[in-house]
Amino acid sequence: xxxxxxxxxxxxxxxxxxxxxxxxxxxxxxxxxxxxxxxxxxxxxxxxxxxxxxxxxxxxxxxxxxxxxxxxxxxxxxxxxxxxxxxxxxxxxxxxxxxxxxxxxxxxxxxxxxxxxxxxxxxxxxxxxxxxxxxxxxxxxxxxxxxxxxxxxxxxxxxxxxxxxxxxxxxxxxxxxxxxxxxxxxxxxxxxxxxxxxxxxxxxxxxxxxxxxxxxxxxxxxxxxxxxxxxxxxxxxxxxxxxxxxxxxxxxxxxxxxxxxxxxxxxxxxxxxxxxxxxxxxxxxxxxxxxxxxxxxxxxxxxxxxxxxxxxxxxxxxxxxxxxxxxxxxxxxxxxxxxxxxxxxxxx
Amino acid sequence: xxxxxxxxxxxxxxxxxxxxxxxxxxxxxxxxxxxxxxxxxxxxxxxxxxxxxxxxxxxxxxxxxxxxxxxxxxxxxxxxxxxxxxxxxxxxxxxxxxxxxxxxxxxxxxxxxxxxxxxxxxxxxxxxxxxxxxxxxxxxxxxxxxxxxxxxxxxxxxxxxxxxxxxxxxxxxxxxxxxxxxxxxxxxxxxxxxxxxxxxxxxxxxxxxxxxxxxxxxxxxxxxxxxxxxxxxxxxxxxxxxxxxxxxxxxxxxxxxxxxxxxxxxxxxxxxxxxxxxxxxxxxxxxxxxxxxxxxxxxxxxxxxxxxxxxxxxxxxxxxxxxxxxxxxxxxxxxxxxxxxxxxxxxx
Numbered sequence: 001x002x003x004x005x006x007x008x009x010x011x012x013x014x015x016x017x018x019x020x021x022x023x024x025x026x027x028x029x030x031x032x033x034x035x036x037x038x039x040x041x042x043x044x045x046x047x048x049x050x051x052x053x054x055x056x057x058x059x060x061x062x063x064x065x066x067x068x069x070x071x072x073x074x075x076x077x078x079x080x081x082x083x084x085x086x087x088x089x090x091x092x093x094x095x096x097x098x099x100x101x102x103x104x105x106x107x108x109x110x111x112x113x114x115x116x117x118x119x120x121x122x123x124x125x126x127x128x129x130x131x132x133x134x135x136x137x138x139x140x141x142x143x144x145x146x147x148x149x150x151x152x153x154x155x156x157x158x159x160x161x162x163x164x165x166x167x168x169x170x171x172x173x174x175x176x177x178x179x180x181x182x183x184x185x186x187x188x189x190x191x192x193x194x195x196x197x198x199x200x201x202x203x204x205x206x207x208x209x210x211x212x213x214x215x216x217x218x219x220x221x222x223x224x225x226x227x228x229x230x231x232x233x234x235x236x237x238x239x240x241x242x243x244x245x246x247x248x249x250x251x252x253x254x255x256x257x258x259x260x261x262x263x264x265x266x267x268x269x270x271x272x273x274x275x276x277x278x279x280x281x282x283x284x285x286x287x288x289x290x291x292x293x294x295x296x297x298x299x300x301x302x303x304x305x306x307x308x309x310x311x312x313x314x315x316x317x318x319x320x321x322x323x324x325x326x327x328x329x330x331x332x333x334x335x336x337x338x339x340x341x342x343x344x345x346x347x348x
Numbered sequence: 349x350x351x352x353x354x355x356x357x358x359x360x361x362x363x364x365x366x367x368x369x370x371x372x373x374x375x376x377x378x379x380x381x382x383x384x385x386x387x388x389x390x391x392x393x394x395x396x397x398x399x400x401x402x403x404x405x406x407x408x409x410x411x412x413x414x415x416x417x418x419x420x421x422x423x424x425x426x427x428x429x430x431x432x433x434x435x436x437x438x439x440x441x442x443x444x445x446x447x448x449x450x451x452x453x454x455x456x457x458x459x460x461x462x463x464x465x466x467x468x469x470x471x472x473x474x475x476x477x478x479x480x481x482x483x484x485x486x487x488x489x490x491x492x493x494x495x496x497x498x499x500x501x502x503x504x505x506x507x508x509x510x511x512x513x514x515x516x517x518x519x520x521x522x523x524x525x526x527x528x529x530x531x532x533x534x535x536x537x538x539x540x541x542x543x544x545x546x547x548x549x550x551x552x553x554x555x556x557x558x559x560x561x562x563x564x565x566x567x568x569x570x571x572x573x574x575x576x577x578x579x580x581x582x583x584x585x586x587x588x589x590x591x592x593x594x595x596x597x598x599x600x601x602x603x604x605x606x607x608x609x610x611x612x613x614x615x616x617x618x619x620x621x622x623x624x625x626x627x628x629x630x631x632x633x634x635x636x637x638x639x640x641x642x643x644x645x646x647x648x649x650x651x652x653x654x655x656x657x658x659x660x661x662x663x664x665x666x667x668x669x670x671x672x673x674x675x676x677x678x679x680x681x682x683x684x685x686x687x688x689x690x691x692x693x694x695x696x
Contacts, residue, residue, distance in 0.1 A: 156504035156603035158553050197637045203596040204643040205506050207655050207669045212634035216657040238661035242603040248551040255504035255590040286560035289545045295552040307555050309564040313586035321555045
């Protein structure tokens with residue numbers, strides 16, 4: 001067990017969008033840092049990055065990079081995590097991995113602290129951070145499950161391009177400019193970098209996030225399904241997802257239909273539960289057109305919930321609209337919160 | 349009964365987006381026109397509009413405008429329809445109304461010809477054209493209901509700004525340009541022209557289409573629910589909707605979950621039914637990333653269906669992704685198809 005006043009930290013994938021956000025979050029939350037090592041691929045090594053008014057030179061990540069590191073945040077893609085996470089663990093480093101590489105491993109906790117902090121207790125040196133669209137959904141579903149018993153979930157997502165990385169953001173900007181100027185443009189990145197076909201994202205909607213699996217669902221949809229069951233410790237939960245990429249930069253939105261066990265529950269009971277829940281903010285008033293949007297949720301820590309309605313045919317059915325910044329609660333913030341939770345509980 | 353080789357036609361709201369599209373559709377389909385009268389508000393009267401290489405001067409719509417008119421297409425908003433549709437009917441004109449003014453009247457057929465052409469037979473001089481998001485959904489649901497029995501529908505929409513009119517299209521363009529140039533911009537039209545508050549649509553998603561009703565649903569959501577039941581003649585159908593406005597210009601997309609009565613149905617049974625259905629085009633092959641998008645469906649007549657998947661928990665549950673041009677099948681095309689159907693069956 002590591003138990004110090006300040007920690008030796010490494011960030012793998014420090015030059016990427018999530019890596020940069022992790023640094024912002026560490027600084028904003030005054031995370032107790034003794035030293036910060038920034039790691040990347042060979043290509044980005046040598047880049048200088050500012051942190052707390054100091055310049056840090058990014059180094060190439062190698063198995064030896066983790067000597068003396070207490071906590072490493074990995075956010076450089078599944079392949080990098082697969083090769084370097086075991087090396088970091090050998091050095092006694094506690095790894096919080098932002099990729100999907102280990103999320104479904106039975107002995108790796110998959111954690112959203114508001115939902116299943118207790119799963120962190122018996123970690124084996126590695127904790128996985130969930131997929132962005134999963135994190136915000138379980139944050140909203142957990143208090144509902146606790147209060148009313150969750151039976152079933154059907155979600156349709158509205159996801160920002162930043163979830164597909166900086167190249168996807170750049171693609172949206174370029175295509176949008178070209179489209180407004182009536183100029184031709186190419187689609188090279190979205191829906192999935194490296195997949196066979198690419199389609200325009202500017203002024204469009206793409207019903208594919210990540211590659212297709214054999215069952216006709218995309219990997220993103222299966223992540224939402226499987227990760228939600230694991231995080232909520234509800235392998236029996238009925239859950240379906242349709243994931244759609246849209247032309248905006250930040251925040252994922254989700255139209256969620258749920259069915260609950262408890263009878264006689266109404267919208268104001270939901271409001272009461274959601275208002276009290278940690279990390280959630282209720283923004284729900286039809287009279288004043290109050291509801292969250294991707295733009296209103298951007299750069300904020302909370303998961304925002306609005307448009308709570310009882311189903312018109314099923315009194316145990318409810319509809320919600322859940323929005324959160326996909327790079328914060330969906331990625332960097334949750335990652336840092338996992339580390340804070342480990343420290344606070346002396347579970348490091 | 350009017351029965352001629354060619355007809356005296358009027359378009360009310362001729363200078364609007366749907367009015368213009370109706371003219372395009374009439375020309376493209378070689379609708380049998382004896383004369384074409386273009387009508388508008390006083391403000392737009394005097395405008396010259398080209399139709400089949402002839403200039404037509406738009407006239408101010410008055411109660412007397414309909415003398416001698418066989419068929420009038422109304423698309424100038426609910427208030428205009430409320431005042432002038434009764435006047436047109438008095439002249440013996442058959443009215444096809446694109447607004448929501450009369451859609452739920454028990455003695456006014458609400459028609460998507462592929463779904464309920466038979467309801468046209470006993471019209472009383474007035475037929476309503478459904479809401480755009482309803483039309484494409486019922487076109488996809490009807491063959492499914494016929495083949496497998498539809499029990500339940502849960503839809504989340506992805507709707508284009510053109511559904512809110514030309515001002516909303518202009519607002520998206522202006523805000524997008526300003527946003528890309530890092531300049532300030534105003535929101536004046538969306539989510540709903542004339543509502544209290546307005547929010548940016550550029551690089552955003554607005555979970556409000558039309559005003560809120562007392563039950564917390566928006567009018568657009570209630571239209572989808574009530575119109576679907578009426579068109580499909582299924583007052584018992586369980587149906588819920590969440591409607592979201594998105595930053596693209598043309599076509600609405602819909603993530604639809606359905607439950608069917610029949611047991612033992614699989615995805616290829618669905619494909620068989622959808623392939624044969626009138627007005628539908630199946631675009632569904634995960635292996636080749638084949639699915640419809642708003643851009644791919646724009647300027648096309650069909651309703652496109654893709655992403656058909658069986659629910660993982662409920663064998664009688666299926667997920668679909670339905671896309672169609674909201675100004676064509678969602679408005680102008682369906683309107684003209686109603687007129688064609690009346691003529692073909694001598695029901696005029």
